[in-house]
Amino acid sequence: MKVQGKDYRTVWPGAHHSVDMIDQTKLPFEFVIHNCPTHKETREAIRTMIIRGAGAIGAAAGYAMAQAFAEAPGINFWRYAEEARGYIDSARPTAQNLFWATNRVFEAATIANRNNIAANIAMMEAQKIADEDSEWCHQIGIHGNSRIERKPNGASFNIGTHCNAGWLAFSNWGSALSPAYVAHREGKNITVYCDETRPRSQGARLTAWELQNEGVPHFIVPDNAVAYIMSKGVLDLFIVGADRIARNGDVANKIGTLEKAIVAARYHVPFYVAAPTSTFDLNCPTGEKIPIEQRTQEEVLFQTGPNRAGQIEEILVCNRGSPAINPAFDVTPAELITGIITPKGIIKPTEAEILGLFR
Ligand code: MRU
Numbered sequence: 001m002k003v004q005g006k007d008y009r010t011v012w013p014g015a016h017h018s019v020d021m022i023d024q025t026k027l028p029f030e031f032v033i034h035n036c037p038t039h040k041e042t043r044e045a046i047r048t049m050i051i052r053g054a055g056a057i058g059a060a061a062g063y064a065m066a067q068a069f070a071e072a073p074g075i076n077f078w079r080y081a082e083e084a085r086g087y088i089d090s091a092r093p094t095a096q097n098l099f100w101a102t103n104r105v106f107e108a109a110t111i112a113n114r115n116n117i118a119a120n121i122a123m124m125e126a127q128k129i130a131d132e133d134s135e136w137c138h139q140i141g142i143h144g145n146s147r148i149e150r151k152p153n154g155a156s157f158n159i160g161t162h163c164n165a166g167w168l169a170f171s172n173w174g175s176a177l178s179p180a181y182v183a184h185r186e187g188k189n190i191t192v193y194c195d196e197t198r199p200r201s202q203g204a205r206l207t208a209w210e211l212q213n214e215g216v217p218h219f220i221v222p223d224n225a226v227a228y229i230m231s232k233g234v235l236d237l238f239i240v241g242a243d244r245i246a247r248n249g250d251v252a253n254k255i256g257t258l259e260k261a262i263v264a265a266r267y268h269v270p271f272y273v274a275a276p277t278s279t280f281d282l283n284c285p286t287g288e289k290i291p292i293e294q295r296t297q298e299e300v301l302f303q304t305g306p307n308r309a310g311q312i313e314e315i316l317v318c319n320r321g322s323p324a325i326n327p328a329f330d331v332t333p334a335e336l337i338t339g340i341i342t343p344k345g346i347i348k349p350t351e352a353e354i355l356g357l358f359r
Contacts, residue, residue, distance in 0.1 A: 001167045001181075003031060003213060009130065009171045010056045011063060013123070017070040019063045021051045024168055028209035029306050039067040039084050046091040046098070049200070053169020054243045054279055055133045058097025062126035064088045065105035069122040077115045081106065093291040094252055094329050096244040096281045101129050129278075130171045136276040137173035139343035144179025144274055147237060147346075148188055156191045156217070157183075158235050160226065160264075163197045163254035164206035165241025165274065175274035176239040177210065179341065184216045192218040193235060195226060197254060199299045199326060226260055230267040238264050239341070242275040249334030249349025250287025251275075255327055261336040273332075273349070274341040280352055287331035300324035 001008065003022075014020040014035055019042045023034040034050050036042040042064035045051050051060045068084030085102050092098060108125035112118035151157050165176035173181065183190050192211055197203035204220045211218040221229065229235060238260060244252040251257070251273050264271040284290060301324055304314045318324065334349035 010168055011051055011060045017067055023050050024052055025050055028205050038071055039064040042067060043088045043091045053164060054095040054097045055170030057095045058101040058278055059130040059133055059171045061088050061098045062101035062105050062129040065102045066122040066126040069109055069119040092293055094243045094293045097278045100278045133170050134172035136343035137170050137175055137178050140175050140274050140341050141173055141178030141182035143346055144341040145182040148179055148183040150188055154189055156189050158191050160193045160235040160238040162195045162240045162257050162260050164202035166207055166210040168206050169241060175241040180216060181214060192216055193221045194218060195221050196223045198223050227263045230263050230269055235269050237270050239272045239274055242273050242279050243329055244290050245275060245280045245352055246284040246287050247282050247352060248286050249352045251332045252290040252329045255330050258330040258332045261332045265336050270338040272339050272341055273337055276343055290331060293328040295326045295328045297324040297326055300326050
């Protein structure tokens with residue numbers, strides 16, 4: 001997608017086996033490219049959410065794995081790569097794409113009989129993951145667009161979304177926002193309502209920034225206003241992304257997704273999840289088994305942004321001394337999900353298991 005007229009992906013190979021990525025912790029206030037010289041820095045960028053969102057985490061993890069192969073010493077080559085895989089996998093626990101990507105790059109490299117060939121294959125596989133991710137997300141957009149109507153008299157079709165599952169959360173296009181981008185480029189009149197998504201405000205910061213860049217009409221919605229706007233019939237559709245989808249169709253996604261799904265069911269707003277097949281974990285029987293990341297209380301207690309003079313500052317926004325909880329994800333049961341928009345088409349959540357055929 002374009003930033004200031006130039007095409008970008010979220011993450012790409014840099015010079016001398018390094019990895020470059022858009023620093024999402026600085027957006028929307030500053031557009032900065034972050035360079036990771038080794039797999040350790042790339043892993044750290046995932047952990048600290050310089051790069052975040054399931055697909056982008058997967059693409060970065062794939063590149064990190066390839067970096068590890070490029071760095072590995074001649075002796076203990078495979079032990080170095082194996083240890084690096086464990087280290088990269090420990091960056092964050094919930095998004096399935098991370099483990100899927102490191103495993104895929106590692107397995108691809110094992111067919112090589114020479115170390116330098118293994119390193120080349122690893123980089124090619126990582127690149128393929130990023131390219132496929134972009135293509136899959138575009139396909140998600142095409143399928144999801146079929147649920148976006150042209151309303152009579154040119155009225156706006158209103159789409160709600162939570163967190164950021166746009167192009168910043170993938171290599172390109174995004175999952176939940178991709179249908180909106182396709183619809184907008186086709187000339188459909190749409191408006192996207194993006195939840196703030198406290199505590200890191202991925203909706204208010206990242207989704208709003210993306211939509212503004214693409215010229216898509218949108219509003220930022222306070223997290224606690226979604227029930228109100230749904231009760232007033234404002235939203236025609238709600239689409240979220242996913243960090244992991246269990247075999248029974250339960251979906252782990254950004255904290256707050258569950259309550260949006262409950263409210264959508266109450267007010268009969270179709271509630272879709274959009275995800276590539278790399279987000280499905282067929283080894284995970286139900287949502288209860290999905291590990292939920294617990295993040296630091298600092299993210300709840302403090303907020304960062306520019307002051308009136310434009311300098312970035314961190315300020316306390318809660319009562320000094322009160323502790324906070326910060327679960328990063330929740331699980332929405334399959335029964336609350338109207339459908340899952342995949343690159344292959346739209347399925348019922350309970351059909352998730354058959355996605356094994358798509359790999
Ligand atoms: O903690 P994050 O920002 O990495 O969380 C990921 C998300 O943005 C979402 O939950 C998103 O909807 C799915 S990722 C495509």
